[in-house]
Amino acid sequence: MGTTTRHPKTLVGRLDLTFHKVKDNVENRIFNPIEHMMSFNGQKIYQDDVSLVSAEMASKMSYRDVAREAKFFLEDFPAALTINQCVWEYDGKAKEFIWDNNERYQVKIAFSDGTKTHSQGER
Numbered sequence: 001m002g003t004t005t006r007h008p009k010t011l012v013g014r015l016d017l018t019f020h021k022v023k024d025n026v027e028n029r030i031f032n033p034i035e036h037m038m039s040f041n042g043q044k045i046y047q048d049d050v051s052l053v054s055a056e057m058a059s060k061m062s063y064r065d066v067a068r069e070a071k072f073f074l075e076d077f078p079a080a081l082t083i084n085q086c087v088w089e090y091d092g093k094a095k096e097f098i099w100d101n102n103e104r105y106q107v108k109i110a111f112s113d114g115t116k117t118h119s120q121g122e123r
Contacts, residue, residue: 010047051086058087058113
């Protein structure tokens, strides 16, 4: 039937996974059941645990600082641009969650990345 190899990056490091394809005689199709159950997000290399840690760290420091500091505990950590994409992804998910659970309230969310800002208006 064949195999598929994936190399996801997690907090425990880079994994080398080989998935074997099987044939479903009922539906007459060939697929990878384990890969389907693990729900890889397309070609996404960094898994949710790494993405969440990077987004959380980005709320306390800049994207470049996160990429640099994270190398101390995880050898292969996302670049600053990838961290920015993770923050935008989780920003959308957080807003969707809040709107789904609090339809009566309008909530604005701001994620800080450690960048210094100044007010343009009066105090």
